[in-house]
Amino acid sequence: MNSETHFKTHQPATVNKVKSKLKLLSLLMLLMQPILSAQAKNINATRIAASIKLDGHLTEPAWQSVVPTTDFLQQEPIPGNAPSFKTEARILYDNENIYIGIMCYDDEPEKIIAREMKWDGFISADDNIKLIFDTFDDNRSAYWFGTNPLGAKDDALLTGFEMSSFNEDWNGVWDVECKILENGWSAEFVFPFSTFKFYDKEKQSWGFNILRAIRRKNEEVLWTSVGQNLGFMKISSAGDLVGIENIKRGNPVYLKPYFTAGAQFIDGESKYKHEPGLDLKYGVTETLSLDATFNTDFAQVESDRAKINLTRFPLFFPEKREFFLEGKKTFDFNLGGNNTLFYSRRIGISNGAEIPILAGAKLVGRVSDFEIGAIDMQTAGKGSEPTTNYGTARVKYDLFNSSYVGVLATNKVSEKGSSNSFGGDINFSFDDFLGNQNLVVYSAIAKTNESGGSKDSWAGNFFVDFPNDFVDTYLGYRFIQDGFNPTMGFVSRRGFKQLVYNLSISPRIHAGGIKRLDFVPVESSFYYDNNGSLESAQILFSPLGIVFESGDEIGFGIGRTFDRPNEDFEIFDTTKVKAGRYWYTTYGCGIETNPSRTIFGEAEVITGGFYNGTNTSFEAMASVTLTKHFTLSGDLAYNKIKMNNNSFSTSEVGARITYNISTRMISSVFAQWNNELNEANINYRFNWKPNIGSDVYLVLNQLLSTEGKIRSKDFAVLAKVVWMIII
Template identity: 30%
Template structure:
């Protein structure tokens, strides 16, 4: 991440506090006029009869909205924290026994300049005029459901974990429509109570509403008026009161799918046909505790993993993208900030269920329990995978469980347990505990985090541990982090992720943020870091020191400069990309990096990053570039290219990775997404195109076309050898009872 990456050169271009329905003061109102540390706005949701529910068409003129208590008191967070927004916003909340209704009127004095460049599901909200709604339905102050809508009515939904992780692969059933007006734009949202879990005994839900005005790069919030806390942070939310006595049917949801697939092997001319029924069932044991069952699970709609080539010493990490495992994923979150970007040692990683050594295996059945029981958050999953002759594994039972309870004012204490080995080679069990501490309003606007995790694995007759800790302080000016991680030589969480053992790791960084009161620069920062890795006898294996400097301008363009001084002690020989050997020994180097980006909020966006210097007694160059094009809201094209050159005494290699992604969005519910990838090390070319259409929220039509080929690097692009083509059609329907 930027703050951990390093530099030296200079930055080249430098239910409280007033009635919710009060009229908006359009003068600039600074945060000194109100104590935002204790600011907790509250709104009463108004109950209506189901037959009086508003028509969801993006038009707030429906008379029923006038029954709602209007929310008009919003504040800027960017660019002037605590100031009155430059454009007013008005929000309403209604509910009946089945649904929650949210209407938002986004007034705009220049409606012709409203940015609405995207139409597809799960669009990038920061690039458009959009509104976000966060619902913490358990009073956790950490986890939330997220719903976002832009001026086209495009929808985005996600799960928020631990105020930091944003799981945008999660989807649920809900509706939204937007409409332009002469004085702005409106949106209407309906969220069925069957689509979310909640604590029926909770007097108030935590809620946040955020609006961004893209052309001004202005962010407006209802609560949490503190730019040192991200917009997904639910530490200091507003309150939504009065949502009581609602129905979610008998709590049963059935998802039925049928998939017809065909494949052709170009090498052998073999044809393969498959007809595959599958299904998921979700039952709300209580409104806040859900049991799930999946049978013969179909993952045909899962997107391609981003192409990676391993040029280092340790295995690569690929994130989870499958819907079944992302459902209620926040319940399984462990360790807090510890595994936010350093995943080595993670005790449970759901991708290990159904994928072995990067190859998929069929998931015959799986059961999951997730939600809240009393004050405790509970997550448990058990799955049965099938045998695979292709990769030589037998079917396995794989299980994990997670329990956490809130303690103190904003902290939690938890346990984790896993059992099973996806390969079947060993009996493997992991048990552990974590404590996630948070202290608000320290030294004014600061927040202190202190997360600690301990796990122990018992695998194949061996046992060992992992101990990790992070202390972090975040504020609008001074920031710092200290991390420690101790991983034993025999620590082996077979359902987790570990790529380096027998080490102790120490990380520290600190940086200062600057917010000029006017001019071209929106935000700047400068900082430094130190990362040291030793073996468990104290011998230094890796040591990196560095600094960085950079920032962003008012439209959102960025420039960053970094410097790193590195030392590594290679104990075991390895090969870069499997081709250029690196011998054991001590290596020292310096590297420099420049990164510049032009915001994607324009029709054309771009990012270029160059890193160069020494490595392993040789020279290193890495260039990464991305280009995006949005000529209309119906079409988007993104191209990426990365080149890495290693020129060592033992040999030279150039690694090329290229990708092209396109989206054609006919409507917010009908899209064609295409992904093309190639790298010259595996010489693998992949084409995958997906057509998806939801004619209604409960119904799905999905069609995918895939093709793989080999392109020899010495004769690129002429030597194109097709390997496999595939076609799949899936029909799905959700039944709610």
Template identity: 25%
Template sequence: MLLPLTAVSQQQQKKNGNFHLQMRRASSPVKIDGVIDEQAWKDAGITTGFHMVLPMDTSAARLRTDVRMTYDQQYIYLLVENYTEGDGPYMVESLRRDFAFLKNDNFLLFMDPFDDQTNGFSFGANAAGAQWDGLMYDGGKVDLSWDNKWTSVVKNYPDKWVFEAAIPFKTIRYKKGITTWGINFSRNDLKSTEKSAWAPVPRQFATASLAYTGNLDWDAPPPDAGPNISLIPYLLGGISKDYEKGAPAKYRRDAGLDAKVAVTSSLNLDLTVNPDFSQVDVDKQVTNLDRFELFFPERRQFFLENGDQMSNFGYANIRPFFSRRIGLGVPIHFGARLSGKLNKNWRLGVMNMQTGRQEESGLPAQNFTVAALQRRVFSRSNLGFIFINKESLNYDPSRVTDKTVYSRYNRNMGLEYNLASSNNFWTGKALLLKSYSPGKSGHDFVHAANLQYTSKVWNISWQHEYVGRNYNAEVGYVPRQGYIKLMPQVTRLFFPLSGAVLSHGPQVTATYITDEKFSRTDNETMLNYGIVFRKRNTLNIWASDTYIRLLQPFDPTNTRKDSMLTGSEHSWRTVGADYVSRPQSLFTYSLSARYGGYYGGGKRLMTNTELGYRFQPYVSIALSANYNHIQLPQPWGTNSFWLVGPRLDVTMTNTLFFTGFMQYNEQQKNINLNTRFQWRYRPASDLFIVYTDNYLPEPFYVRNRALVLKLVYWFNI
């Protein structure tokens, strides 16, 4: 078959443009049961012959995997036969949705409906039937917070496990009329320690990399999804009591609504009124020995879904937009977000949120607006623009107790160029930001850039940052201002032809930070030697040399004992090691330790342990334990902190879950208990029962506790 010239040129640009799977309309109805007895599957196009990615990417996969796809007016159907070898059970964590890829026997589909090698969707399951779904962005990352309606079944046979799924056209976004989509399939088998992909992917990249997709060729343009409006209301009831303040119990009755409206087949409008996030997982606490604000990731689904264009603008420590700043201790009244693809080259994201007033601190009601526009350039790179505005309504400065955080307004504008070569070997970013705040001008911009080269044996990167002392991102995460940072890194890998070691090699990282006058404030050089074993366990041994000049008073124990003086200089050396066990074992563990100097000529010992055991697929038990022992001159003396967190996950079925998580934080003198029961009584519709407790450990005393019952129902119009 002759292809149009434009299609030929696009496929020639793709590394795996010669891989094709034919997509034909189903010749009979399809029942999702894991049994291959319909005529539609006998007539469907089939592909096999996967390629090994790990442990080596130079041969065909040992395990056979057969994939079929078909469709009708409403659904895309997928059927996969995952053949196995040897005795023993499949290796899975649990029946929980969105499992960890490396700890499960699983099959994943990566779909690029625009064939732009940048954005898409992922669906899959582990060998026990737990579902996986997520939005794809940045050419190979998957946001698993995305949760939508689709159905699947996994059926086990003596020599294989079969995964069958039906994905509604209403669930995904795609451009009408495009008859070639990018697609790839990935399989992970822990018993054989083999990871494979249909279209071959170099081992240094994730199999999710959209630069290496093949082609899904439709026999006709995909059907129009038609009207696509989803309403997701919730009802909530709860009770809470604050024992520390001696306040009477508070009863809560609430309701709210989310809505999803498909403006076009590739552009979606999300609306929320009086949202509630009481069912969200609690943060995993850390012992805080840092001079700057700690980062805790966003967990609220409304902000995460399709939000990468806004939340990933910048770098890990230079985020002009960080959604956790919205609704911080205040109610969110309503919000809207328009996001998606305008066409193959343009992508849009616009969000507006309105919060209420907080009487205790005098914080006024606030409005947040974020707009992001992205233009694809070259084969896989893009140019992005972002605008962020936080406006305080009816602002009265005499009533606000913390004017450094809550000003009348704060605005940010930025440009970003993201580089991604066609083969993904070269990646990078260049960033320019400027802030606007009352009374702050000059030194209020950011420039940063990085460039990285990744091959099978070399990983070489350079990054530099400048953040002005008056740069202000009140809706962002920028923990440090007024600095210049340089950070080169080089990694070299070696691959033995045989033996227990799969790869090993050194890594050198240097971090050099000055103030705006180029006077050194921080310096760290680290040498790491990493070893990856064929069974996928890993070992890293490292040493570092550190220098810090304090720019403000700092308590090195964060216990409010006393502070070291501004301008004092500190230097020390540290050694450490990290080991992660084989993921295919029922009992898994990771061990970390570091020992060396600390501020003020002190000493610090840190150990961290993560233990896990699974009674697959129903019960998973985990325990994390972190210990810090710090020796300092007076007035701090000797300080020891334990942070212990046992966790229990019970997945009775793939729709019935229970989680219990306790955290004992000796530094913060707090014990927190969070339990959550979830029943997914129909696709994307849930009943949650959440119970939380906080205790003072010495003397043991209840601080506060709360119980919430929340019912969510998803239905389509």
């Protein structure tokens, strides 16, 4: 064999080896891209001697003396791409505050979208800036702040894996001013250090990230944590805010005395109210906060949305009262769905009626590797409800990078007797599974005890979740025994074992105006009774969902439902579903438009079987932004049901008119009606924030009967003044 022949014989093999190595290298680079984009980055805070004048302009010498951070990358629509416009970030601090200045360059500032002015409004539909601080640098909790070019304020407390628990009802003490300029827009933030909890040490290192949204382009850019399976809320991949030294959180006492006065007129009878009260917040340590309340009043809280229940299980209503909202995620104990061991609406509310709260206290924060929370509340007696003491305690111990093991206990005591519950849970959360994939493994077990209660009073929840950009799958098992009765918790049903499996596949294609496709091969839930017989089931298949580059979405689905009620139950008026076995199929489609549009909304139609009959349901929501001050919105839920040789319909309607005078002065009218109660509830709320932490409210509530001749059933007018004093 000559050398030429030898060369020719081996050349293909050599070339193939090189090609294979290049392919392998390319694949590794592709797989590594999201990891490389998530490498740790630092941003430095510079100490200044004089405070900053908050006016939205970044022209002061202190700002200009700092070299800005500009290395932002696109996260949406295509992770890692260069942004359309440049963004600059600067950070300053003094002994009391941290200041953040963001300059958002824009070649066409006249096209900047800015409409929201309400505190905790929907700034995501506008151009916006969002900040996230992990002040403990433990990847377990964070503070979230946002604004838009009008200077609207939005804030939240984040906890859980991927910061999935988003408590937007928390209101921190901070401020921001924004300006629309000839070359873009700027934002100037100030945060007192007392707003945060952090460790008492000489040099601080906080997890930190910045998001800028360019809404007309449906573009989001990040400072760090860029890539698939990453993103703004993935705090474990955030950068580090460094350079803050020798600062103290301090332990100021925030006093919020308030006075409520008003009148209520019910069926010709008059009741008058004039009561003082006090809320208090005290930083026990740099990492622990104590909240106390005396003669608690929630007059300004908007009424719950009335719902027509077409199931045989109770409805779940979210907490709206401010005292219970801050730190509420500390007390979460997941038993599947809305089932939980602690449900704060059991305190001070009974069968929809308010029960006076005499006083209460809440302690939330961290001690070393422990996250702790405790609540103790005392309610007054009212009607058949005796004066009652409610107590709960929660402890979580940190495991690994973002996992924990925890316990929760509750105790309720009144002259009617006592009850208590106890539970333990363990959560393993990983963001580096198989390289850069997310994985959550969770297990919880709980037991209740009450006077004369059943021994079969256990509940449990176990699941494995794989929540990722391309594939999202979930497998879970839950059970609740017949005697499980958390008197300070919530359960929708008892005496079951449940299996859950969900799978969705969402490839990004970025072609033909389509951003990504969503396929749901299966979304399933099976309930079994104590004998192992199938009690109910729901199986959903979605052959196609489309998310467009424009931000609009459409989807289609087919559902198969089984239910085996053991006794008759009423769903509407006098219509009953008979005990028996029912299988039926439904078909649905839905559409959702980009909320950055002047007119946007969503709609869904589902039609098919319903027990031994049929149902066609239609739900829709629409919002119109006329100006930055004036917004109209409304929603409708309608069901046309045929069953038991009868035909009937259900209707629920809601409408809201919002007029925002400024970012600190808003007013709104909300009206709701449904044809089950045949009542129209009209609520007017005016809120003025003269300074951060202080509020003036005026609330008018009119309840009208629409059955037959329209008449007034209840009219109330209330005024409340809350003034924050810092000592």
